[in-house]
Amino acid sequence: MRRSAYNLYGWLLLLPAMALLALFTHWPALATFVDSFWSTPKLRRASTFVGLDNYRSMLSDSVFWQALLNNLMFALGTIPISIALALIMAIWVNDRIVGRAAVRMAYFTPTVLPMIAVANIWLFFYTPQYGLLEQVLSLFGARAHNWLGSPETALACVIVVAIWKEAGFFMIFYLAALQQISPTLAEAAALEGASRFTFFRRVQFPLLMPTTLFVLVNAVINAFRTIDHIIVMTRGGPDNATTLLLYYVYEVGFKYWDSTYAAALTVILLSLLAAVALSQYVLLDRRIHYR
Amino acid sequence: MTARAQPIPYALHGAGGALESAAAWLLAVLWLLPLLYAVWTAFHPAEFSARFVASAPLTLKNFVQAWHAAPFARYFLNTFVLVTLILACQLVLCTLAAYAFARFAFVGRELAFALVLLQLMIMPDVLIVENYRTMSWLGLVDTIPGIALPYVASAFGIFLLRQTFKSVPRELDDAARVEGAGPLQVLWRVYVPLAKPVYLAYALVSVSYHWNNFLWPLIVTNSVEARPLTVGLQVFASTDQGIDWSVICAATLMTSAPLLVGFLLFQRQFVQSFMRAGIR
Numbered sequence: 001m002r003r004s005a006y007n008l009y010g011w012l013l014l015l016p017a018m019a020l021l022a023l024f025t026h027w028p029a030l031a032t033f034v035d036s037f038w039s040t041p042k043l044r045r046a047s048t049f050v051g052l053d054n055y056r057s058m059l060s061d062s063v064f065w066q067a068l069l070n071n072l073m074f075a076l077g078t079i080p081i082s083i084a085l086a087l088i089m090a091i092w093v094n095d096r097i098v099g100r101a102a103v104r105m106a107y108f109t110p111t112v113l114p115m116i117a118v119a120n121i122w123l124f125f126y127t128p129q130y131g132l133l134e135q136v137l138s139l140f141g142a143r144a145h146n147w148l149g150s151p152e153t154a155l156a157c158v159i160v161v162a163i164w165k166e167a168g169f170f171m172i173f174y175l176a177a178l179q180q181i182s183p184t185l186a187e188a189a190a191l192e193g194a195s196r197f198t199f200f201r202r203v204q205f206p207l208l209m210p211t212t213l214f215v216l217v218n219a220v221i222n223a224f225r226t227i228d229h230i231i232v233m234t235r236g237g238p239d240n241a242t243t244l245l246l247y248y249v250y251e252v253g254f255k256y257w258d259s260t261y262a263a264a265l266t267v268i269l270l271s272l273l274a275a276v277a278l279s280q281y282v283l284l285d286r287r288i289h290y291r
Numbered sequence: 292m293t294a295r296a297q298p299i300p301y302a303l304h305g306a307g308g309a310l311e312s313a314a315a316w317l318l319a320v321l322w323l324l325p326l327l328y329a330v331w332t333a334f335h336p337a338e339f340s341a342r343f344v345a346s347a348p349l350t351l352k353n354f355v356q357a358w359h360a361a362p363f364a365r366y367f368l369n370t371f372v373l374v375t376l377i378l379a380c381q382l383v384l385c386t387l388a389a390y391a392f393a394r395f396a397f398v399g400r401e402l403a404f405a406l407v408l409l410q411l412m413i414m415p416d417v418l419i420v421e422n423y424r425t426m427s428w429l430g431l432v433d434t435i436p437g438i439a440l441p442y443v444a445s446a447f448g449i450f451l452l453r454q455t456f457k458s459v460p461r462e463l464d465d466a467a468r469v470e471g472a473g474p475l476q477v478l479w480r481v482y483v484p485l486a487k488p489v490y491l492a493y494a495l496v497s498v499s500y501h502w503n504n505f506l507w508p509l510i511v512t513n514s515v516e517a518r519p520l521t522v523g524l525q526v527f528a529s530t531d532q533g534i535d536w537s538v539i540c541a542a543t544l545m546t547s548a549p550l551l552v553g554f555l556l557f558q559r560q561f562v563q564s565f566m567r568a569g570i571r
Contacts, residue, residue: 006395006396006397007395007397007398008397009391009395009397010391010400011391011397013387013388013390013391013395014388014392014397014403016383016384016387016444017384017388017407017444018406019444020384020440020443020444021406021407023425024415024425024440024441024444025409025413025415025418025441025444026409027425028418028421028425029409029418031421031424035421089315089318092314092315092318093315095311097308097316100315103319104562105555106320106323108561108562109322109323109551109554110322110326111565112551112554113547113551114502114503114505114521114524114546114550115503115505116505116524117521117524117543117546117547118325120524120528120539120540121325121326121328121329121543124328124329124332124539125325127536130536132328164322164325168322169565172562172565172566173566175562175566221412221414225414225416227506228506231505231509232525232528246416249417249419250419250510253419253423254423254510262420263420266418266420269417270413270417273412273417274412277412
C-alpha cells in the first residue's frame with residue numbers, strides 16, 4: 001500500500017470511535033470547563049459570563065468543603081484497607097490452603113454484584129433495631145445506635161461497604177502477579193533460611209510494586225467516582241456527613257439544576273483525577289522495582 | 292532424577308498453617324455474610340427476616356410479590372438490550388480503532404492515541420452534566436441508546452485490543468496479504484480469530500460493568516420503557532409504601548441473579564478475564 005493509502009485507511013478505521021470519543025469525552029470536558037465561567041440561565045435571564053464567580057461561591061460554600069473533606073476521608077478510609085486486605089487475600093489464595101477455590105469465590109463475589117443491590121442489603125444490615133448489626137451488638141449489651149442516621153458513624157458505614165466491594169476485585173490483580181513470580185525465588189530464599197515473613201517483605205512485596213501502583217490508581221479513581229451506595233444508603237446525609245464530590249455534583253446538577261455551578265464542581269473533580277494520573281507518572285514510577 | 296516431590300517452600304503446614312487457613316476461611320464467611328443474609332431474608336416470611344431459627348418455613352412468596360410489584364420483566368428486557376447493544380458496538384468500534392493503532396502508521400497516530408487514553412481518566416461517569424445536555428440536544432434522553440452512547444467508544448477496549456493485535460506476528464499478516472486479502476479481510480481472518488480469549492475477557496468485564504451501572508442510567512432515564520434493572524430496583528426499593536425488607540431482598544437477589552449464576556458457572560473464566568483485563 002502507498003503511504004497516503006495507509007493514512008487514509010488508518011483514519012477511516014479510527015473515525016467511528018474517535019467521533020464518539022470527541023462527542024462524549026473531549027467535547028463535554030471542554031464544555032464543562034467553559035461553562036464553569038458562565039451563569040446558569042434562569043427563566044428570564046440568559047446565561048452571562050461571570051468569570052470566576054462560580055469558583056468564588058465555591059470557596060464560601062461549606063457543603064463543597066465538607067464534600068471535599070468527606071471524599072478525602074472516604075479515600076483514606078477505603079484505599080489502604082482494601083489494598084492491604086486484597087494483598088492478604090491474594091497470598092492466602094495463592095498458598096495452598098484447603099478449599100482455596102471456594103475461598104477465592106467468596107472474596108470475589110461482591111465484585112460481580114451490582115453496587116446498588118448490595119447497598120440495599122447493607123442498608124438492612126445497618127437498620128436500627130431489626131438490622132443484623134444491632135442484633136449482634138445487643139447480644140454484647142451495647143446500646144442501640146442508628147449507624148447510618150448519625151453523622152459520626154455514617155461515613156464509616158459507607159466506607160465499610162466500599163472496602164467489602166473492592167478488596168476482592170483488587171485481589172485478582174495481586175493473584176495474577178503472585179503467580180508470575182518464579183518459584184525458584186522461593187526455593188533460593190528457603191535455602192538461605194529466610195522466614196516466610198522475610199520472604200514476603202524482601203521478595204514478594206517489592207516484586208508486587210507495579211501491581212500495587214496499578215491497584216492504587218484504580219482505587220483512587222474509584223473513590224472519586226463511585227456514589228451508587230451513597231444514593232441508596234444515605235443520600236449524602238445525615239447533615240451532609242456522607243456527601244462525596246460526585247454526589248454533590250449530581251445534587252447541584254440534577255436537583256437544584258444549577259448546571260454551571262455543577263460544571264465548576266466537575267472541574268475540581270477532574271483536576272483531582274488529573275493530579276492522580278500525573279503523580280502516577282512523576283512521583284511513584286521512580287521508586288518502583290521493575291524486573 | 293528423583294521422583295519424590297520437592298517440598299514447596301513456604302507452603303502452609305503445621306499449627307501456623309492451620310491458623311492461617313482458619314483465618315482465610317473466617318474472612319471468606321464474613322465476606323459472604325451479607326449475601327447469605329439476603330438469601331435468608333428473601334426465602335423466609337417477613338416475620339423471620341431478622342430471626343434466625345431453623346424451623347422458619349421456606350417460601351417463594353417474596354419473589355412473587357416483588358415480581359408483581361414493579362415491572363421487572365420490562366427492566367430485565369431493557370438491561371438485556373442495553374448490555375447487548377453496548378457490547379456489540381464496543382466490539383466493532385474498538386476492533387477497528389485498535390487495528391488502526393496497531394498496524395497503520397498514519398499521521399497523528401501518537402496524538403490520537405493520547406486522546407483515546409484520556410478517557411481512562413475522564414470517564415463518562417464524571418461528565419454527567421454535559422452529557423445530559425448533549426443527550427437532550429440529540430433527543431435521546433430516556434432512551435436505551437441514550438444510556439449506551441457515552442460508553443460505546445471504550446478507551447479500555449481499544450487499549451486492550453491494540454496490545455493484543457500488536458503481538459500478532461507480522462508474517463501472518465503478510466502471508467494473508469500476499470494471497471490478496473484486503474486490510475479488512477486480514478483483520479477478520481487473522482487478527483480477530485487470534486484475539487478470541489481477549490474478546491471473551493473484555494465481554495465479561497463489559498457486561499458485568501454495564502449490568503451493574505447505575506448513576507448515568509438513573510440520570511438519563513425517567514420511564515419504565517428505558518429504565519435498566521439497577522434503576523428499576525432503586526425506584527422500587529425507595530418508594531415509601533412500607534414494602535417489606537424480605538420483598539426488597541428478593542428483588543435485590545432477582546436483579547443480581549443472572550450475573551451471580553453466570554459467575555458461579557464460569558468462575559474460572561470470570562476471574563481470568565478480570566485478570567487479563569487488568570494486566571497491562
